[in-house]
Amino acid sequence: VKKESGIKIITIIISIALISIISIFGIYVKDEYRMRNVLPEYKLGMEFNKILLLEYKVDDSVETKKYNQEGNLVTEEKETEEIELEMVEIEEDAEEEYNIVEIPANAPERLTRENYLKTKKILENRLNTLGINQYNIRLNETTGKISLEIEDTMENEKNMQYIIQKGGFSIIDAETEEVLITNEMVKDTSVVYGSELTETMVYVKVDLDENGKNKLKEISQKYIPEKTLEDGTTTGGKKVNIMVSDSNYFGEGIDFEEVMETGTIYLPVGVSSNQEEVKEYSKSAQGLKVVLGKDTLPIIYNVSAEIIEPNINNKMMTAFLYVSLTIITILIAIFIIKFKTMGLLGILLQTGYVSILLLLVRYANVVLTLEGMAGIVLISIINFVVTFKLLRAYNKNLDMSKIKNEVRKVISTLVPILIVSVVFVFINMANIASFGMTLLWGALLIGIYNILITNTIFKLI
Amino acid sequence: MEKKQKNDNRSIWITFSIVILVAGIILAFKGFSVGLDYAPNKTIKFDIEEEKVDVAKEIIEETFYYKEIKIKNIEGEGNLKLITRIITPEEKEELINNLNQKLDLKLSSEDIMVEENSQVRLRDLLKNYIKAIIIVTIILLIYIPIVYRKFGFYNVISETLTSLVLSQLLVLSVLAITRFKIDSTIISMLSIVYVCAVYTLTNEYEKRK
Numbered sequence: 086v087k088k089e090s091g092i093k094i095i096t097i098i099i100s101i102a103l104i105s106i107i108s109i110f111g112i113y114v115k116d117e118y119r120m121r122n123v124l125p126e127y128k129l130g131m132e133f134n135k136i137l138l139l140e141y142k143v144d145d146s147v148e149t150k151k152y153n154q155e156g157n158l159v160t161e162e163k164e165t166e167e168i169e170l171e172m173v174e175i176e177e178d179a180e181e182e183y184n185i186v187e188i189p190a191n192a193p194e195r196l197t198r199e200n201y202l203k204t205k206k207i208l209e210n211r212l213n214t215l216g217i218n219q220y221n222i223r224l225n226e227t228t229g230k231i232s233l234e235i236e237d238t239m240e241n242e243k244n245m246q247y248i249i250q251k252g253g254f255s256i257i258d259a260e261t262e263e264v265l266i267t268n269e270m271v272k273d274t275s276v277v278y279g280s281e282l283t284e285t286m287v288y289v290k291v292d293l294d295e296n297g298k299n300k301l302k303e304i305s306q307k308y309i310p311e312k313t314l315e316d317g318t319t320t321g322g323k324k325v326n327i328m329v330s331d332s333n334y335f336g337e338g339i340d341f342e343e344v345m346e347t348g349t350i351y352l353p354v355g356v357s358s359n360q361e362e363v364k365e366y367s368k369s370a371q372g373l374k375v376v377l378g379k380d381t382l383p384i385i386y387n388v389s390a391e392i393i394e395p396n397i398n399n400k401m402m403t404a405f406l407y408v409s410l411t412i413i414t415i416l417i418a419i420f421i422i423k424f425k426t427m428g429l430l431g432i433l434l435q436t437g438y439v440s441i442l443l444l445l446v447r448y449a450n451v452v453l454t455l456e457g458m459a460g461i462v463l464i465s466i467i468n469f470v471v472t473f474k475l476l477r478a479y480n481k482n483l484d485m486s487k488i489k490n491e492v493r494k495v496i497s498t499l500v501p502i503l504i505v506s507v508v509f510v511f512i513n514m515a516n517i518a519s520f521g522m523t524l525l526w527g528a529l530l531i532g533i534y535n536i537l538i539t540n541t542i543f544k545l546i
Numbered sequence: 547m548e549k550k551q552k553n554d555n556r557s558i559w560i561t562f563s564i565v566i567l568v569a570g571i572i573l574a575f576k577g578f579s580v581g582l583d584y585a586p587n588k589t590i591k592f593d594i595e596e597e598k599v600d601v602a603k604e605i606i607e608e609t610f611y612y613k614e615i616k617i618k619n620i621e622g623e624g625n626l627k628l629i630t631r632i633i634t635p636e637e638k639e640e641l642i643n644n645l646n647q648k649l650d651l652k653l654s655s656e657d658i659m660v661e662e663n664s665q666v667r668l669r670d671l672l673k674n675y676i677k678a679i680i681i682v683t684i685i686l687l688i689y690i691p692i693v694y695r696k697f698g699f700y701n702v703i704s705e706t707l708t709s710l711v712l713s714q715l716l717v718l719s720v721l722a723i724t725r726f727k728i729d730s731t732i733i734s735m736l737s738i739v740y741v742c743a744v745y746t747l748t749n750e751y752e753k754r755k
Contacts, residue, residue, distance in 0.1 A: 132730060135621075222670065223665060223666045225662070225664035230662075391621065393618045393619070393620045394619045394620075396583060455731060455734055458734075459738055460737070463738050494752045497748065497752055498745060501689065501744045502741060505686075505740070505741055508681050508682040509678050514674040516733055517674055517675055524741065
């Protein structure tokens with residue numbers, strides 16, 4: 086029996102050592118010309134990666150417009166050089182008769198602290214809707230300048246176009262630019278899918294309120310394709326522009342083939358039979374949905390983007406490594422001083438715990454922020470305390486029932502930690518969720534590891 | 547023995563009260579000390595050839611050895627960014643002269659703009675954490691007194707509430723008194739202390755069981 090126990094103990098110890106080696110060094114396989122680690126990479130948070138810095142500066146440009154005596158806008162569009170010359174002559178002759186109006190991009194009354202704060206709030210909402218849950222935002226309440234830092238990823242670079250847009254939905258007369266349906270009439274927006282044979286179509290559905298619904302019905306009867314009636318006269322031919330963030334969504338005017346009675350407009354985003362492409366269209370639709378929301382930026386901004394290096398650099402990481410190594414050395418010393426040979430078993434158990442936790446973090450795709458790393462350190466220290474207590478109980482030659490009691494106490498103290506971690510996981514902010522995730526996996530692992538491994542070893546010894 | 551325990555408890559309470567009071571006074575007059583990335587700061591961008599960037603960083607560090615600065619590489623317009631709390635026109639001039647002399651550049655003071663950045667508000671940094679802590683404290687104020695009701699339901703409620711709130715107040719107080727520069731590590735610190743308080747509290751009840 087003793088020999089059998091010995092074999093079992095050695096097997097467990099070798100397994101722990103093997104897992105630790107795999108967790109620290111990885112598993113390498115030959116991949117064409119190089120060796121590749123088959124373990125998933127750690128997903129690191131924004132502070133460890135390049136940062137996309139968006140700077141929103143209030144547009145202070147002024148547009149000068151000329152109106153003639155009749156109050157009509159005088160544009161500078163000329164079709165031919167001759168006409169251009171002729172126009173310039175006419176303009177020069179009548180210069181004094183023009184009414185020159187300077188129109189600032191942002192009316193001074195709009196440049197208020199309330200509007201700056203509203204812009205910031207809208208940007209935060211857009212980030213949350215787009216699933217960007219780690220960012221830094223700073224607002225200068227005097228100048229209105231907003232700096233937004235997000236992680237520089239391919240996805241965020243795509244999302245940028247939605248974050249910086251003014252936003253808003255409207256339908257205007259293509260010719261007169263009369264606004265027919267305003268952003269205020271939008272009740273709700275959602276991403277919807279349609280399918281035809283093997284193809285999936287992705288749309289953004291815009292639902293209008295009662296007022297908008299009636300207006301849409303009215304314009305869908307008026308803005309119809311040109312038709313020749315029996316008496317030879319023509320009707321229809323008027324078009325509307327569907328505007329998203331002041332840009333024509335379809336790039337040209339459209340008309341209505343049928344009466345729109347439901348008050349719903351579908352904006353097509355893409356169609357494909359390839360699931361990956363559909364996924365991409367779906368993300369774009371989500372972005373479009375964000376800018377179609379009721380909240381439009383109250384101020385016009387000039388946005389610039391730059392990519393800066395991570396906030397946490399190699400120096401800081403080296404410091405973190407030294408601190409961690411110091412803590413580990415202290416813990417090893419405590420085990421050896423207190424438990425002598427059994428202390429070595431304690432060190433092995435602790436190493437095994439941390440290694441499995443790190444593997445879990447990799448496989449569970451936990452985004453490791455600074456807080457997440459703090460969570461790993463904290464829960465590892467808690468496991469150290471647990472192992473210490475179990476070794477102490479064993480050293481006192483307590484019977485197994487008392488060790489079991491000690492394990493029960495460990496589980497009882499873990500429940501409140503699990504409560505904390507679950508609440509943190511559901512907070513929509515990457516740094517808090519990361520702390521919660523590492524704590525959750527760590528606390529669950531403490532329970533399972535100590536029941537299955539530590540307890541078994543004590544039984545076998 | 548019991549008397550000694552009571553005296554110990556009283557000393558702890560007095561110490562905690564003094565720490566929180568001192569921190570309160572400091573906060574009322576000076577507020578928290580905030581790290582460079584989160585404080586109102588000034589940035590200057592330089593366009594420097596790739597191979598000279600490392601030397602330029604050293605020159606900037608030497609010039610401003612006496613003040614807190616951060617130098618970051620940027621991709622795109624201007625490839626080096628200096629962040630500091632404040633920079634006078636004389637300091638800017640001195641820096642440009644040093645860079646021009648040592649790197650053989652022709653930077654002029656007019657070309658290099660100093661940009662002002664406002665602070666990241668602490669409340670923006672902490673609002674989600676505060677939300678999480680309020681929710682979890684409410685849940686724990688229900689869970690812990692139920693599990694350890696044999697020590698007196700209301701007694702456990704008051705002990706739990708005191709421990710959890712005090713743990714957070716103490717961290718903030720220590721940060722305020724030591725003038726620790728608050729940055730992105732604040733949530734880690736507060737969370738670690740909160741979890742430690744929860745663990746110690748339940749551990750204590752388990753021992754007394």
